[in-house]
Amino acid sequence: MAKESLIRESTVERVRSAKNVFALTGAGVSAESGVPTFRGGGGATVWKGMPFDVISSAQMVERDLAAVWEWFDYRRGVLRELKPNAAHTTLAEWEEKFNDFTLATQNIDGLHAAAGLKDVLELHGTIWQARCLACDRSKSLRDERGGEQPQRPPVCGTCGGEMRPDVVLFGEMLPANVLERAAEAAERCDVCFVIGTSGVVYPAAGLAEIAKRAGAYVIEINPERTALSDLCDETIKGQAGEILPRFQI
Numbered sequence: 001m002a003k004e005s006l007i008r009e010s011t012v013e014r015v016r017s018a019k020n021v022f023a024l025t026g027a028g029v030s031a032e033s034g035v036p037t038f039r040g041g042g043g044a045t046v047w048k049g050m051p052f053d054v055i056s057s058a059q060m061v062e063r064d065l066a067a068v069w070e071w072f073d074y075r076r077g078v079l080r081e082l083k084p085n086a087a088h089t090t091l092a093e094w095e096e097k098f099n100d101f102t103l104a105t106q107n108i109d110g111l112h113a114a115a116g117l118k119d120v121l122e123l124h125g126t127i128w129q130a131r132c133l134a135c136d137r138s139k140s141l142r143d144e145r146g147g148e149q150p151q152r153p154p155v156c157g158t159c160g161g162e163m164r165p166d167v168v169l170f171g172e173m174l175p176a177n178v179l180e181r182a183a184e185a186a187e188r189c190d191v192c193f194v195i196g197t198s199g200v201v202y203p204a205a206g207l208a209e210i211a212k213r214a215g216a217y218v219i220e221i222n223p224e225r226t227a228l229s230d231l232c233d234e235t236i237k238g239q240a241g242e243i244l245p246r247f248q249i
C-alpha cells in the first residue's frame with residue numbers, strides 16, 4: 001500500500017462517504033496558529049533548563065507548585081494572543097457535516113472550541129481552568145488579564161485550598177469519563193484521523209490502535225513520520241491546516 005502520498009481521490013471519497021469519523025489531535029494541529037509543539041523537528045521543548053515532561057509532572061506539583069504555575073502562566077500568556085487555524089475550523093465544520101463525528105485532543109489550548117467545535121474531548125484537560133487540590137472544585141482562568149499579577153497559587157473560593165492548573169500531568173490518570181467516550185468513538189468509527197501528534201504519549205496514542213483493531217481506516221496527517229505511522233493505513237505528509245480543507249466535505 002502506498003504511504004506518505006498526496007491526497008488520493010479514493011481517500012477523499014472514503015472520507016466523504018464515512019458515517020462515523022473519529023479524530024485524534026495533538027500539538028501539531030495548533031502549530032500553524034503559532035503554538036510550539038513539544039517534539040518534532042528534531043528537538044524537544046525545554047523551559048528554564050527543565051525538559052517539559054519534568055515541569056509538567058505530578059511530582060512537580062508536590063515539589064514546586066509555584067514553578068508549575070509559572071510554566072502554565074507563561075503558556076497561557078502565549079495562547080491568549082493566538083487564533084484557531086484552518087485545521088481547527090475545518091474540523092469544527094466536520095462536526096456539523098458527518099453523521100457521527102468525535103474529536104479527542106491532547107491539546108490543552110482550547111483552540112478547537114474557539115473554532116466552534118461544540119463537543120471536544122479534552123484528554124489532557126484545559127489550561128483555561130484551575131482545580132482545587134483539596135476539594136476538586138474548578139474555576140475559570142479566562143477572566144485573568146495579562147499585565148497584573150494574579151494570586152499564585154489561586155485560592156479556592158469554596159474551601160480556601162490551594163489550586164493547581166486543571167491539566168493532566170505526566171504520572172497522572174486521564175479523566176476516566178473523557179477517555180471512555182473517546183475509546184467508544186474510536187471503536188465505532190469507519191475512518192480515524194490522527195493529526196499532528198507524535199503518538200508517543202499513552203493512553204491517548206492507544207486510541208488510534210483501538211480504531212485500527214476495530215477495523216477503521218486510519219489516516220495520519222503530519223509533516224513527519226511518527227510512532228503511529230506504521231499502524232496507519234496512510235500518512236498524508238503535510239501541514240494539517242493545508243491538508244484538511246482539501247477534503248471539501
Ligand code: OAD
Nearest residue numbers: 026027028031037038039040106196197198222224239240
Ligand atoms: P508533540 O509535540 O509530541 O508532536 C507534535 C507533532 O505534530 C509532531 O509529530 C510534528 O511532526 C507534528 N506537526 C508539526 N507541525 C504540524 C502541522 N502543521 N500539521 C500537522 N502536524 C504537525 O505533540 P503531542 O503528540 O500532542 O501532554 O504530544 C502529546 C502530549 O505530550 C501532549 O499532550 C503533552 C505532551 O507532553 C501532556 O502535557 C500530558
